[in-house]
Amino acid sequence: MIQKLIDALIDIVLWVPRQLFGLLVDAVELMLIWIPEIHIVDVQGIFNGLGGQLLYFLTVMEFDYGMTAMMTALIARFILRRIPFIG
Structure with a gap:
């Protein structure tokens, strides 16, 4: 009861x-x-519009590795800030 x-x-x-x-x-x-909705018609067309010099610079500077490392570090920092007594 x-x-x-x-x-x-x-x-x-x-x-x-x-x-x-x-x-x-x-x-x-x-x-x-x-x-509002964002309409991107042709993503491949955007990348085809990049010049050869820019693509060469991104390749030499290893942009894909750098972006991956930065995003991993930011995600790790976010997770560590959520742990009590650490962040």
Whole structure:
């Protein structure tokens, strides 16, 4: 009997945060509709438009390795900041 009363009280207390969360989700969905779509027709055409000198520079400087290393470092920093007593 007491357990059912406690469960009912918990349901009543948690009803307000659930309703607020539902309203927040609905508001975010509405705002996402307002964001305009970006149409990129031909990605290959964009890369074909790069000059040979730029492609040579990116190859010599190993852009693909550098970008991978930077993204890995940023993700590792983000994860480490989430650990209590470290970040």
